[in-house]
Amino acid sequence: MSASDYDKRAEQLVKDAQALDYQKDHEKADALLRNALQLAPTNPAVLSEYRKLKGEADLSPVTKACMSVAFRGDTSDVIGAIQYLQDHNNPLGPSALVECISTLFIDVHTDHRKAVDPKLVTELLKRSIGKTDVVPVCLEESEKRLAVLNAICSFQSEDAAHTMAKVLTDRSGWKSPTRRKDACKAYFRILRDKLGPSTKSDFALSAVARLLMADIEMLEDLVNQSCLEFLLDRVGSTKKGKREPPSPESRSLATLALARIFEVKKNVSESMFDKYITEKLGDDGDFDLMCAYEAMAVVFSIAPKVAAKMFLENEFIESLVPSLDGRSTRVEKTALDMISAAASAPAETNCREAIKTHCMEFLVSIMNANDDSKALAATILTKLDYGTKKETGPSVEELSTVFQDLMVQDDVESQKKSLEGLAYASLKPAVKESIIKNEKLIQNLISILKKGAAEPMLAYPALIIIQNLAAYPRALTEEQKKMAQLKGYANAEKLKDDEDKREKEETVTARCDSLVRSGVVPALCLKNPSESSAALISSTFLALARNQKNRGRIAQQGAIGQLLHVYEVSNSHRTKYTAAHALARILISLDPSLAFGGRISELSAIQPLVLLLTPPEENETVDLLPVFESFMALTNLASSSNDTIRQKILQLGWEKVEDSMLAKNERVRRAATQLVCNLMDSPFCVEKFADGSKNADVRLGVLTFLTDSEDLETRLAAGGALAQFLQYEPCIKVFLPKPKALPYLLRMLKDEDQGVVHRGIICLLNLLTEGGKEAKDAVKEKNGEEVVLAALKTHTSPQLLESGVEVVKILRMPF
Template sequence: MASAISATASPQWSDLSRQDQTLLLFARLMEGGLEDDETVAELSKLTKMLNDDGDFVKKGEPSVAGVIDSDCVDTVLCYLDMRNADIVRAHAALCTSAYLKAAGEDGRQKLSEFFMGRVRKSTYDDYIVAFCVASAIFPIVPDLTSDLFLSEGFLGSLGPLMRRKWKSRKVETACLEMLNAACTHAPCREAVLKYCSEWLEEIIEQDPEEAVTSEYAHEPDMQLGGGSISMRRHSAHVQELAAVVLAKIRAVQPAKPPPNLSDPSESRVQPATTSVEDLSKMLTKMLLKTPEHSTQSSIEGLAYASLRPRVKDDLSKNGEFLAGLVKTLESAAPRSAVTYGALSILSNLTVYPPTMSEDEKRMSQLKAYANAAGKIQPDPLNDHDHVTARCKRVFEANVVPVLVTHSKNGSVASLSLIISIVNSLSVTAAHRGPLAQQGAVRLLISAWNALPDTETKTKRTAAQALARILISTNPALVFGGTQPTPQTSAIRPLASLLVPDPAAESRDLLPTFESLMALTNLASTDDDTRHAIVRTAWPDIEELLLSPHPKVTTAAVELVCNLVQSQPDALALFAAATPQARNRLQILVALADAEEAATRSAAGGALASLTNYEGIVRAVAEREGGAERVLGLCGEDDEDLRHRGAFVVLNMAATAGEAGRLAREKLRGAGAVQVLTECAKKSRSAGVVEVVVEALKVLIQEE
């Protein structure tokens, strides 16, 4: 149909209908003889026509897909052939995707007919094109491609093809690349394991350097079935691809327990197979030996193999591999398969097992026992200590600067992996300072802001990693430098951890606790930061003062202690003539008598600052038991607690006016003179004794 308009004709493009423009583009593509850049230009125009088609259809115009017949589809799909330039194949894939979207069910039918027709012809050229098309369209229409892939007899026919006496490297490469793409789909992966694992093993076991002794070895240009045949042995590249496919189908299989030799139903002779660990060593060797030829496929296979604990540990202990992987990542293009694969390996090496509550741990153990009769136990190589050791090795490979660079242009998927890696590295306190120095704080803040709100889990992970780093570092050093990042930019990510994760069945309070500690560190700097924290997160902070978890309560009170160093915020939150302010102050006074010493200390510190204001002194004095709670701090065994309590008493007793008179009256009535006298006797610090003596002087003098 495309030939209806001659490619040599030159009508004005704008005078043609959309259908005629489409046919003209196909005529040019069918004509042949185009340079790669010319082909790319024509494919780009056709892709735009197809992408815009939906808007015209909505306006009532006919779709240009109606004039695209099987010959036209054949033309575009043949540009997916591996023998074309990569840039041509990439644009052909975009064009195919646009066509399938515009043509709907008719396009899917034509694609199916093309694939099955080529496979039925059974020539090498037809196999190559069919396999290349399947590889390219798997990510575009996985449901359709998997149906074709799983059609009856198809996978079974690949074994005889790959076992033919005479090998076509292009056919084998195209076939294995198709299997590689198919392994992203679980049912296809299972089918490959069932029908192809045996001959994949045979490919790996062959020696590619062995000379072909057959008489045909002297005829390298011999043609058979349309393909150029030169060898009776599989090439090293084909072996590598076979190893990648095997790694994918075996790495995701559950680990099998060793055979029970006392059970007669279990065979003592187990079939010999290439283990995931052996495949990993093979791919690692290929990556290091010939990186210019095997980088992408080796990394892709290792990304799957490194799901296994033993492989993780072996790779992390291979310094040459880690250095090579970081170097490869450094030179890899953003949003490329190599970048994603390398990040996947690093993420697998550093990932910690998920945090589980005691109930969840017991349930997991029961499920494991039920599913495997107790034979499969958690792998010790996945425990906290082994993961920490792997993280240390990855960190020492100087990976962080490379992660920072890739985070600036990465996809959401890559950014999620980068955040996972940084989060794991930040678990070790010794890494946090260097992480900050190497740009991890800016990375995490930028990532948190860049990620869409739908990426809730990844954003929380970024915020938690940020919290860990800011707990252990000086904000003045972290946010200084020649291109400073405002420290207030960290507040919103940290504040997001103060509320429960909506996607979690049970609340994990560790991120909340770490966020409170990081905010406390920031609040130690200046009033602008304190005010920004209050403005952004106060309702959540206030709620956490009453957390049932004592450590969270302590962290919240410590944060409040730093926040009230800002006079405007202290007065607005605790001294306003509102029920909310009075309630907050009552909570703080009550926490001065909390069970945890750290909570009492933080509450005492906050009250030591707040009792500088007359209105707050009056409110504490008027509260039932307020004076007793304050004096309770002075009777503590801990020197620091006594110091804070004495400051609160001195501030209240020394307040002028009616508020001061009321405070002194309440303190005396609660036995302040005796308590302070005992406090002075206990104390060995001159600073504490000095404050206590000043408070006593004020209390014992006549009104």
């Protein structure tokens, strides 16, 4: 058929489409026009009618580019279309997106499929995420679904494949869960069938990982041996021939996907893993052995029981050291990495005992050989000291000198090798003392932390070491102390460590002071800490702030901002709680205006501090120290001249404050009352006691009752709060009718403490000044003048005497 014949046939199809469109059969009209475009993609009449049918006089640059590529193989407009899509200010509605995707994947001329740019496809898919009327519409029919998904994979583009996976796993973009399930399964099958040992299938890794992490329950039946082996091949860093090893990002993705598989497909994944390792070991080549050892090391971190079973059975561990004889140092290194991972496995796996039995001599010989694996061998030996009986081999203290010698070198590689071992060793009191005295080592740790974003794998163990140095022994109840002693009888060495003077409070405080002087605080202010790093940062700041002398310097060097950041970004309640506790400890005694320095609002600290008022229960005990310190910090904040702070505290924490005024713990009760005293500067707090409700009556009764507390500080705080409350006439009208109110007030004047007496006299003065004749008669009825005169004879404070004389004058004045 000649070109003119194609044009004639296309023009006839256009006429037929026009007739169908007139009859409102738009779907058939659209199909005929598409056929016409296939026959004559450059025919002006066909293009004009197509635009008219779509209701667009001028198609968007993206639609034009897609049509040009699909029907003419013309890519001249593609770059402009990609740029248009990347600017989200440029509109492109759902119908246009559907049209573009259908054009590129369904209507595209066979000869022009290779002209489709994966970048254009990726940008179209990004625009489609979360939109229920785009990709789900394109994938509705089985045939179209397979055409689109196969085409995506044919690009071998990681971005395109991963973006399609994002579209499919975004539940908000699908009205029908069944259709999403069908699409996910179809896509996973296509990707799975393209997986293989060559690098050509690497493009599918991120898409496969995303699908498995999001929908493993849906896809578990589709995960086969080749899929698992594809992922296991990509968790290591082994290079074979000219093939480059997987990137760190690829290894992380593969590890995450494997974690989900081992979590859901427990028995099946275990048998597939055994088959993979057995085959690699059977091949006996260096590359295969390294792949097996690297896979074992990773699985130890995500499914330790699965890896431990392989490690301990079929003479794996017994034959490991003999099999390394004559092998390259690369094989030996990967074997050591695996042994190190096994040594980190939970104690119940018994891996450490097996390593001590079968590998101890080998590890000691490597450590003494002074080669590149020296630090790694020493790290393993350090791990073996925990959870197993100490029989042979160097002590942790001796091993720590290996790590410290490497850490003081300026060579980054040497530091990398020693950090993990030093992190384990720094649990020992003797090692802590030797580290803190090594200024060069401390400065190198600080330097590593300051480069945290660039070297996250170094920053984490460095954080562990700093946290170990700063950690105070956990406070134990009497019952816990007895249990610790009983355990100690069975383990004399542990009891010795528990009693080690190097772990006493004054020694730990000295270590914390040294860390602060060394400049560790700015180094702890990592910009985007991981969840585990955030936990370490919070607990370290909590320890550093224990000594009141350090709090000003810690705040000045950025701790408050970092703790607020950690609180904001962390998903762990424990980390949030620890960060809030550290924040409270810093804010207890610092002037809020100086502590925040104007860069951060004091209001941002209130929510974290209120969180502390609900302490978690652990082992049937509740630690009330964070509650007490939170109240002290809130009291300090409430002393600000900014009433918005007091209003925010009342808004977020009043219920807890009110409950704590009657807490069983005396320190908590005192701190809550002191906070109320400072909050009483706010009319919103006054209202809580004077709004005429039953709750307000109860609150006022509690506050009045606390003026007679056994604890002096509580009496002072309650008296101060009551003195402020009675400054207002409406409050006096609420106070006077209560039968016990005035007797309690007069009882304050009989207190042995001059401060309480002074507050009582101020209460009387305010009551008489604002309460008029009714208040004066009520005080006289209770012999108030005699009580005041007796107090004036007992106490000599000029301010007290001045106020007392004013009270007597008012009582003697005729009305």
